[in-house]
Amino acid sequence: MSKKMHVKLKVNGKEEEFLAEPRELLIYTLRERLNITGPHIGCETSHCGACTVTIDGKSVKSCTMFAVQAEGSEITTIEGIGNPDDLHPLQTAFKEHHGLQCGYCTPGMITRATKLLEETPNPTEEEIRFGMAGNLCRCTGYQNIVKSIQAAAAEMNAAKEAAE
Amino acid sequence: MKDEVTREERVDNLKGLGCSRKRVEDARFTQGKGNYVDDIKLDGMLFGDFVRSPYAHARIKSVNSEPALKVPGVLAVLTADDLRPLGLHWMPTLAGDKQMVLADGKVLFQGQEVAFVVAEDRYAAADGIEAVEVEYEELPVLVNPHEALKSDVVLREDLVAEDGSLPDGAHGPRKHHNHIFTWEAGDREPTEEVLANADVVVEQEMYYHRTHPCPLETCGCVASMDKVNGKLTLWGTFQAPHAIRTVVSLISGIEEHNIRVVSPDIGGGFGNKVGAYPGYVCSVVASIVTGKPVKWIEDRMDNLMTTAFARDYHMTGKISATKEGKITALKCNVVADHGGFDACADPTKFPAGFMNICTGSYDIPTAFLEVDGVYTNKAPGGVSYRCSFRVTEAVYLIERMIEVLAIELNMDAAELRRINFIKKEQFPYKAALGWEYDSGDYHTAWDKALKTVDYAGLRAEQAQRVADFKAGKTRSIMGIGLSFFTEIVGAGPVKNCDILGLGMFDSCEIRIHPTGSAIARLGTISQGQGHATTFAQILASEIGLPADSITIEEGDTDTAPYGLGTYGSRSTPVAGAATAMAGRKIRAKAQMIAAYLLEVHDNDVEFDVDRFVVKGAPEKFKTMKEIAFAAYNQAIPGLEPGLEAVSYYDPPNMTYPFGAYVCVMDIDVDTGVTDIRRFYALDDCGTRINPMIIEGQVHGGLTEALAVALGQEIAYDKQGNVKTGTLMDFFLPTAWEVPNYETDFTVTPSPHHPIGAKGVGESPHVGGVPCFSNAVQDAFRPFGNKHTNMPHDHWRIWQMASKLGMHD
Incomplete structure (x- = not known):
């Protein structure tokens, strides 16, 4: 276990700030830390795309990106794409x-x-x-x-x- | 009162049988609000994961957990020694064998579970796994079942008596220490006699390679032992939650009423989630030991390497015919590679599943099948990957034998099929290997398929292409893949189908609410098939309440009636039948209520779409909605209040969906690249409940068939290392590789199913695999190909061309 790092990012318009080990994968951050369970884990090797999110305007497989790499970014998941009253x-x-x-x-x-x-x-x-x-x-x-x-x-x- | 709504509108309002009703499941899935097992979070929940064997066959000299217990966040490490006092270091398999939960002295396949590390989170568990010290002594590895049957190396010492003799296995005598069973169907001697004296005989060996269902969601569970109330709750990716509850009770000793098993949303199953895996047992034990909920989720490599392979059948077919092409006999021998433990998921009395449907759609008077199950140093499993039990293997065998026979007879393979089909008037048809096919109209389906694709035109085009190729004008050849399949699904009649003694009936329980809506619960569980949508449609047509007013619930053993789950296309044939029958019980009571309200005799009212009307006086009626309310607010003499029903349905027979598929493929002989130009799929699944969903099932099943035929495999090297353990090596087609499919249908209702439905989810896979394979092989037929084993990936197709001298 190595020293935790400070991470600040925005998910679906909401500011999030936390300390994470450098090895923490972004999909883990989303699902376990932030309870955003729309993105799923299917392979953890970037092949299946079940974990796809949008980061600063680009499609990214969040299973192969560290949370610390997403520092300062804006992330959109399926939860931020539409809501029951206003579906995409x-x-x-x-x-x-x-x-x-x-x-x-x-x-x-x-x-x-x-x-x-x-x-x-x-x-x-x-x-x-x-x-x-x-x-x-x-x-x-x-x-x-x-x-x-x-x-x-x-x-x-x-x-x-x-x-x- | 005048009815403003037409009868047709009333039918439409129900969204019942035949309606392409949009799926009720989709709202939550499209908004990221599905609830899959890995989405479950409980207070204090721990995470468990396995130390796995890097060796395919090794003795375990020692396991030292101490270093792992020092890793921050690690709470416990379970080994076989910890499970032994509980009697849980081994567990029974569905096939009557037993399997190590955690390595007990040795390992039999790469990836086998050796120790279970329980930690505060996944990262700590991974650290703990790294720290567990296991000392192995490598043993000789057997990855080929033919060699295993001759080898002195004993894989399962636990199945050899002290004096060296071999006690019988679950399916009778064993011939060798690595032999599991011999299973026979049909008549050996008469078959051999016909084969010996036939005009034409052809024999063909073929290997149906090992592959894996690989649903996008892997297997997993959350076990939570509530020590205060003595209740165990187990959420998991279970295709058969009720059976899992019973199995957990039997092996743990916890009384069944104290166990609640829940299958939440399941991210695809395809057979992978039928079995019981060591992860489930270890999670339960870990929860009991720690007093906290424990989650276990496979990663993709665990999934491909350890839970539930499919196929791995070494088959030899021998078929005979008259000079005119009338088939006279079929013999099939199979050497079945079951891996280190026999954990095949078949009805207990069928150790090779329904392989004895291998006479296919043809009127073959004499046949014999012999299957030998063999232990090797590969993962256990043997599940039905998107098919009824071993039916894909059976259909592949016969559909290849037909092609090989056509080559021998120098006949067109479509015509050869046609002259051998079981005729419409022969149904119900008793096949040589024992099954009674309930219904079929094969000639009509075949003619429709061939006409639609302009079969004669395709053959002419192919002949021209061959000529052009030989003249050096093109390097592309063309294959026309044909397949005609008969599935056997809907297991099944309790008289011959059970799993560990549990009869394979299924169930439905309906409650009608006072205001005319309803909830129905079933013993099955959807993994994407859309049960919440389609079962409500069956019910809507039966009870006259709109499908939109009917909630369908499955998967919670505390609330749903007992059933054997969803696999082998059994949901519609069995639970769908139970749904219709329960609906009919509701309707019978509703008729009495209606008659009372209308002040006529019970027999003077009749059901009409959504109401009971007085015979001969259609203006006098009570709608089902009105009847529902009356059931709760009227004191009706002789009737109990309320409107509920339950049905446990034991099907009298299997159902036999069938279909006719044609694939047109271009192949570049210099690269081996295949281009599927056209794929036509005609399916007859009997009565069609939801055409939109049927079409979706066909698209998906065909794509899984494409994968298996054209590249997907679980491959091992000689040391028993899995060579295809990630999605880099294990082929799952992307949108880029998959063609558009044309779907079509005929309707031949099942005569014994209450609504005539037969099931469809697996047909396209069963029929699709031989169709894709036949397309490749047909392309090379003019150049001398008789049979080449799948998978036909680009490299192997290039090799085919090379062997046939097409690169010279």
Whole structure:
């Protein structure tokens, strides 16, 4: 055990400050320290993406980042993406198009998809499949995940157009 | 009173059978509010984890826990010596064998549990594991079951008597100290006689490699022993929570009423979460020892290396036919690698599961199957990875034998299937290996599939491609993968299906609330199948209350009725049937209430969608909602108040879903890269409850089939080291590798299931594996390929091409 370090970061808009060992993984911080259990652990080797969160505008697998590396950053998890009264279009679309089954990959999947649609608001199927390839799903075969993301993109683009 | 709502609208309002109802589970999952076992946090909860063996076969000379106990945060270290006084250092397996909970003098596979470190958190537990000193003496390693059957090396000394004799195993006499059982089905001599005298005979060895279900969530549990009340609560990733409760009670001695087992949300199962694992036992003991809740969660490497492999069948098929292609006999020999302990998850009387469905969809008059189970230095398991018990192996065998026979006969494989299918009028069909297929219409499904994909056109295109390849115009070849499968699911009838003596019935209990909504509880547990959505639909159609007004609950043994859980596609065939039958009991009482309210005789009212109407006077009716209220506020002569029912359903037979799949694949012979251009899947699962969910199940099952056929394996080296212990090496397809699938269906209802449903979750995996494999093999058929073992990853496909001289 080595000396604890001071970490200050913002999760879903809330300031958090704590002392952590340098080896503490960010997913552990989120799940165990902060009780944010939306992001899940599926592999701890960066392959499955169940732990995906957004850090300073980038999709990051929080199982292979130390909490101390996230010092000063702004983190968004699935809990910060929508709420029961104001769901994100992706959350609605995943339900509407059966884009999930066991739900274990879903928080990471949706969190990643929010970034994909920010980066590529009008993605082709190929761009979705490539852009989501870091997130594994064992249940759906991805077909309905692709469909859900396409539907959310259409919905978001229509809303944007209506607002302009 | 005039009814403003049409009958059709009333049907739609129920969202019952046949409705693509959106899932009620999704709200919490899409918002990160699922409650999986690792999300459970209790006051003072500790974390336990294992010291695991780096060796596949070794004697344990000593275990020194002292250094670990000095590590900050470590509270206890359990070893076999600590569990021995409790009789818990070994535990019974589902297959009638026993398994070490913690290494008792030796280890039999890499990753085996040696000691259990209990600490304040995961980091301290990991530090403690590092500090435990274990001294091993390496022993010769057996990773090949054929060699194990000849070897002098004894893997299980505990199963050899002092005089060197071999006591019978759970399934009869044993032939060798590394032999577990021989299981036979069918008639050996008549089969051999037909094979000896046939026009055409072909024999083929094939290895169905070891793989793993690998759900995205690994296995785990939280055990909490409340010493004040004497109650043990065990939350965990259990596909069969009630059976786990009984097993825990039997092995721990805690009375069953003092044990509550809860399966919370489960992040995929696929068979991985059927068995009982050392982690569960150690967590319970650790909670008793420390007086605090103890959590154990596998990491991915633990999961792939130790809990629940699948397949690992060395199969030899021999099939005979007339010159015209009519199959006359099938013989199948299997050497089954069960690893260090026989922990296969099968109904107890079926040590090779339902491998005896290996005559497939064909009218084969004579057949014989022989399976030998063997111990090796590999992890125990042998679960049904997204299939009913060993059905994927059976279907792979027959669907490859058909292809091999087609090559021998120089026939088209689709036509060969067609002339051998069991005919519609032959159902119920008694197969040579014992099963009675309940229903089927294979020719209709096959013709529809071949027509949809323009089979003749595909063959013409393939012939042109072969010509082009031979002319040097292309380096790409084309395969047309065919498979026609019959599953056997819904285990099962108590007369022949039990697990450790527990009959494989299932159950449903319904309570109708006064205002016309309801709760139903079942003995099953969803792991993503959407039970909360679909079982409410079954009930909605049966009792006439909207599915949206029905809560479905599963997985808490304190509240749910006893059932054997969810695996082997048994939920819809068994618990779904119980749901319908319980619903019918509700309806029967509702009829009496309605008749009383309408002041007519019971027989003068009839059920219509959501109400009982007076026969011949449809304007006189009572809705189920009104009836529900009456059940609670009227004193009805001869009737008890309330509206509740329970059904324990013992199915009279299995159900037999079937399907016709076609895969069109292009293969680059210089890189071995496969491109699935088209995949068509026709499934007949009988009555369709929720088409949206069926389609989702098919997509998912096909993708798991793609994985297994095209690259996924648990591989060992000669020292018994697992070579595929992380997701870097163990293939899980990403969105990038997976095609879009076309789904289709026919409907042949099960004649014995109350609503005619058959189950679908596993069919696409069972049918998909041979379909993908056949596509690869078919591409190479014109170049001389007869059979090549899976997995067909790019490198192995490149090797296939090379062996056939296609790189020359």
